[in-house]
Amino acid sequence: MLSGEPMERQEFRAPEINGVAPAPKAKKPEKAKPVPDPLVKVEDLSLFYGTKQALQDINMNIPRRQVTAFIGPSGCGKSTLLRCFNRLNDLIDDCRIEGEISINGKSIFNSDVDITDLRKRVGMVFQKSNPFPKSIYENVAYGARIAGIKKKSVLDDIVEKNLKRAALWDEVNDRLNDSAMGLSGGQQQRLCIARAIAVEPDVLLMDEPCSALDPIATAKIEDLVTELKNKFTIVIVTHNMQQAARVSDYTAFMYIGDIVEFDTTEKIFLNPAKKHTEDYVSGKFG
């Protein structure tokens, strides 16, 4: 991480970095950019870690069966926003959320929402691959087992199908019962993807899935993302501008808890509306 430390309050007020003027504060409440067939709607979302505000009045729509990329400098709140979608922030003490997120038109913060059900619908792949210390088979079958599926043949099918989807089947089909810890970093990450999609989620969240991988493994994951978008709505956080440009259909540029610009990837990279975005994507700061 380039600036992983939490930002200070005063810095937040006068965020003049590398001589670049801060993004002009948008007039609140800014309407989110409309997208075709939106699946996830974020409205006026603010998030506080204790007293510290990490997200400010986020409004956005995430299109169905498209890849949406979140880019922005470290600490700007990409992961935080991502974790809002499956309410993983609930685990963090002192985390408070205001605003609204709805998936398929249904709020995820409603008290009648079953959080485990939500998380089944919103899968997640983490920055650091985190296979369970179990066999490859058990990793992929985990979600199904949690859901109460016990039949071996069903589990077998699920494992095979999703390992194939994750382009891992050919590499591991002869050692399904070996520990997942024996896989390479790239394989582990693909296993985590297989594990996540085995639950058949609507949305797949990926938080910098390639940041710890070598270029070849990264390329494989990128191919996989392109492949999977036919089936899933994918939100991917990335540090790598090229990656965002390669895999995503929409891109959101975030800066200090705010979405500076959100548009089609083409537009963001070729013809951004904001000077700030242009500076970032052309590598003037970061």
Place this chain on the structure above:
Amino acid sequence: MSSDQTDELGIEEGSKQKQIRRRKLYDRLARHVVFVGGAGIIFCIIAILFFIGIETIPLWKSPGKKLESVSEMEDRLASGAPSGQVRIFDIGVDEYREQFFTVDSLGSVRFFTLEEEPKLLKTHTVSHKTTGYASFYSARTNTSYAIADREGYVVPFEVSFRVEFREGTERTIVSRVTEGDALRVAEEPIEMFAYQSSPETGAPVVVAYTASKRLLAYAEVEEEGFLGESETEVFTTDLTGELGGAVVTGVQVDSEAENLYVSTANGKLYHWSLSDPSSPELKSMLAATADPGVAVTRIGFLLGHRSLIVGDAAGNVSVWFETTSGGEESRLAKIHVFPPLPAAVDRFSASQRGRGFLASDTSGNISLYQATSAAKQLDFPGRGKPYAGLSFSPKANGVVAVDSDMMLSSYYLDNPHPETNFRTLFGKIWYEGYDRPRYVWQSTGGTDEFEPKFSLTPLAYGTLKGAIYTMILSIPLAILAAICVSQFLHPSIRNVVKPVIEVMAALPSVVLGFLAGLWLAPLLEKIFVATLVMPFMVIGLTLFALFLWHRLPFSFSGRFRVGAELFTLVGVIGIAVVLSLWLNGPLESLIFAGDFRDWFFSMFDLRYDQRNMLVVGFAMGFTVIPIIFTISEDALSSVPRTLSAGSLALGANRWQTAMRIVLPAASAGIFSAVMIGFGRAVGETMIVLMATGNTPVMDWSFFNGFRALSANIAVELPEAPHGGTLYRVLFLTAILLFAVTFLLNTLAEVLSQRLRRKYAQSDA
């Protein structure tokens, strides 16, 4: 990298070099200190083990013998009488093995020095006037005797030795013969007899087998006369009729003068009760040999006179005693059978220090037997001649035998712990008077004649019982608490709960044992039923409360921190406890018909001891639970958050995540925790010492006590004479304890390594 830093700090080359050198020096120094420390500890442990081990070595040593002297005694023993006319009846030895004495048919007791060339020290001739003595009886080895003459008189006498220190430090042993009154038992020569005097009244009892093949029981009974003066009445009972014409080969009366044993040439063993000396009562008649053609050739007593040694013409040696085995009535039975002697059994001499005895045969072989372990310990090859006298020295460290050629051999015997071998220490042993072979620990008894019982099995059993039950009570509590604290509670709560539980482990176990034994044990007995009900009550009410909590509207419950609801449970648990206590009386009268102890006893034959396993379990829980809890909690907390996040992100709830992901990932640590707790429970001393009755029973019942290896050391060591068998057995106990803990820890380490490898985290 570090040199880069110093560069940045702007330190010049020279001091940089110096610093590097200094750092290297420290590094090396530290390495050596660490090495010396580590190696030192290992060395110390090995040294401790070594020294403890040395103390136990004599327990396993097989006995050794050394032939100290062989002397031709013909001339000396026959002095004063024509050769061949004097018959030696038996010999005896003093405690220090400096003198021995012979008793012969002239009625003389002759004392000699026990050395290569024995010197005659003194001759004492019994004052009773007679033409010669026909038979002899040894009422107690080396001390109490009687001889019978050809006119039917029996003369008892005692031989004693006194140690005197004359002029300086020279030790002198002074022998003494004390004669009793001669008793007229029969009108004819007595071929064989037994003599004892009643320990209470001193009244003599003689059973004599006469030249005319009659068996006579003679008893004197003191009775108060009309005017208060004491009168002695003599009863003589003829028992010949009951023998059915068999030829008597041995007569023995025990030291209580209550039992008469007679063996016959047709292989029978008769047992009379002499409880009423005026009328002996035949209790049993048993076949003592495999076939009636084989004669019983010799009978004798073991120390304590409760076991009878029986030898037959075929060389078989066996030990018999009265037991209730196989019936209500106690009766004489053959208990131990020993490896036989080559020829017909001729003589016995019992040890005065234990259940050992010597047996010789007609061709001069002597064997040393140990009754407790039913083993033959040593052989003393003979010279082909039967023995005229055989004596086991009073300290059981020597054997003196004189054969029919008047050749005297004296052996030194190195056998300090004859009663311990692998079987007696760990196996089932049929002890004297028991109904069947058992594992028994009973190290000391009231008298010197007590048969020590050194089975370590009940103690190991006690240790395991205590540890296993403790673990059964502690493991679920400790691990569930660890899961709860590490996975479900807010970290700020955890920061309070954890140190508090850890403080529990710091409580001295003496205090816990004291509280458990003196406060908890009586209390538990009073509220026993409530204690049984309490777990169910607590769990039931808790579940009910949690169910209610879930039914509360989220708008209310959502305002609390996750896990805060657990605090309301403290109150619920309190209510459950109070409710259980309140139900104690009613339930006891309802279910257990008023008194649970009687109920348990009548229903399950379970005895309820006040200081029982339950009490120990509670007290030990205080030491074991914190250990398991802390280590498990650390293990659970150190499972990477990303793993549980990964599980939660797949839609698992917190319980599923904890049980399926976190618990297995932490299993190595939890396993170690359990094993360390187990090791602690095994080694715990003060609590098991104070909170149990320390009775070495072998019983899995939860409601009685036990004696653990560790507590046994604490209980017995103050009573154990240095170098004695008990002392060494206690050292053995210590080694056993060490071995168990060592084994457990090694096993724990090996298994937890394997678990660790299995659930290894990928992070480098």
